[in-house]
Amino acid sequence: MANVLSRKPRQNAQVSYQAFVVNLTHLLKGNLQQRGHIVRRLATENRVTTSSEEMISLIEEFINGYIVAVENSPEYTSWSIGTTHESNKKFAQVLLQDLFHKEHKYTDHAPEHQLSYIPAQHFDEEAIEDWLAKTPLIEHMMNTVFRAIFPVVDRIDQGFAFCTPTIPLCTGALWEQQETLLNIPSLLLLNHNLPVELRSQWKMLFSTSCHGESFSTLMKNVVQKGPTVVIVRDKDNYVFGGFASVSWEIRSDFSGNSRCFLFSLSPNMCTYTPSGLNENYMYMNINKQTLPNGLGFGGQLNHFGVWINSTFDMGHSRAMPLCTTYNSPQLTAKQEFGIDKIEIWGVGPSAEDTANGKDVVGPSILDVDPEAKAILTMIDRGHHSEGLRPEDPVANSPSTKSLPPL
Numbered sequence: 001m002a003n004v005l006s007r008k009p010r011q012n013a014q015v016s017y018q019a020f021v022v023n024l025t026h027l028l029k030g031n032l033q034q035r036g037h038i039v040r041r042l043a044t045e046n047r048v049t050t051s052s053e054e055m056i057s058l059i060e061e062f063i064n065g066y067i068v069a070v071e072n073s074p075e076y077t078s079w080s081i082g083t084t085h086e087s088n089k090k091f092a093q094v095l096l097q098d099l100f101h102k103e104h105k106y107t108d109h110a111p112e113h114q115l116s117y118i119p120a121q122h123f124d125e126e127a128i129e130d131w132l133a134k135t136p137l138i139e140h141m142m143n144t145v146f147r148a149i150f151p152v153v154d155r156i157d158q159g160f161a162f163c164t165p166t167i168p169l170c171t172g173a174l175w176e177q178q179e180t181l182l183n184i185p186s187l188l189l190l191n192h193n194l195p196v197e198l199r200s201q202w203k204m205l206f207s208t209s210c211h212g213e214s215f216s217t218l219m220k221n222v223v224q225k226g227p228t229v230v231i232v233r234d235k236d237n238y239v240f241g242g243f244a245s246v247s248w249e250i251r252s253d254f255s256g257n258s259r260c261f262l263f264s265l266s267p268n269m270c271t272y273t274p275s276g277l278n279e280n281y282m283y284m285n286i287n288k289q290t291l292p293n294g295l296g297f298g299g300q301l302n303h304f305g306v307w308i309n310s311t312f313d314m315g316h317s318r319a320m321p322l323c324t325t326y327n328s329p330q331l332t333a334k335q336e337f338g339i340d341k342i343e344i345w346g347v348g349p350s351a352e353d354t355a356n357g358k359d360v361v362g363p364s365i366l367d368v369d370p371e372a373k374a375i376l377t378m379i380d381r382g383h384h385s386e387g388l389r390p391e392d393p394v395a396n397s398p399s400t401k402s403l404p405p406l
């Protein structure tokens with residue numbers, strides 16, 4: 001720990017109690033500069049820069065550590081999913097896109113080969129700091145791992161403070177009867193891209209493995225049921241889909257808003273946000289002779305970014321060269337594809353939870369963050385912050401407080 005946190009190499013280093021607490025503060029509550037230094041030192045023994053391969057290895061370790069840290073949480077245990085080394089490496093590359101390819105964020109239309117290309121580059125702490133600022137998901141995962149390694153006791157509740165997982169609570173899934181197209185990396189990616197208020201819970205609404213290939217059943221289960229995530233696997237094992245930000249409706253025109261997005265999960269992991277060129281976000285219709293019958297995202301009628309025919313036999317992803325609504329490429333190997341499996345998840349809290357949920361008015365940082373209180377107490381600074389109450393506009397923002405120098 002001494003060599004990771006110090007800026008000079010130490011031999012047989014010992015850390016005083018006071019220095020340990022200060023360094024622990026930097027781990028759990030550090031600013032971007034402190035975090036950037038920690039990340040670089042964890043990734044490499046090089047005193048100046050770290051390589052692309054070293055960063056991938058470190059982020060894979062963070063992914064593995066994150067899974068261990070949350071595996072006993074109610075959110076994680078509500079799912080029956082896993083991951084593989086290949087999936088973790090692919091996810092690590094997605095998380096590192098803003099570092100590896102500054103000219104193309106992974107949500108943009110980067111060339112397909114770039115999504116798996118690892119550049120032969122080295123990165124200094126300034127580049128890592130800039131990347132951390134643009135990648136809140138890895139910041140969350142780091143926080144969770146560090147807090148699991150160095151748990152701080154809440155002296156009031158006599159329990160360990162814990163970082164809430166970004167994995168949602170799963171409801172409505174009959175795991176003894178079905179499997180999901182999701183794994184841990186894809187669930188983390190999709191949930192992180194949802195609006196914040198929809199990330200707490202996912203509910204299985206429809207799956208062809210449980211409900212059969214019935215478009216009428218699909219409509220019954222998803223129409224007027226709130227925002228949804230639609231996931232499709234085709235006969236070529238490509239996995240892709242879209243997020244519908246509003247309830248599905250049977251109508252002859254498009255609906256939705258700019259919070260909708262498309263995504264690919266396999267063979268590549270990408271999300272594609274609206275281009276602003278049109279508002280053709282989502283479409284559902286049935287029993288119309290002169291209009292397409294089925295479910296679709298983006299593009300134009302009969303030229304959708306993603307389309308599922310109401311007969312459930314075929315679909316298409318037409319993008320020449322891009323879907324005009326989402327700037328997405330063709331998400332499948334062939335423009336016309338056979339459907340292997342579909343699942344649709346309702347996302348966000350239930351109507352009952354929303355109706356009964358009440359936020360407590362303005363607690364201070366010491367009320368909502370027992371870690372901050374415990375650390376301040378350990379270094380004899382606890383009483384100086386007791387006065388931070390709701391009227392303090394930055395009371396809930398630990399990152400705005402000055403930390404002791406390293």
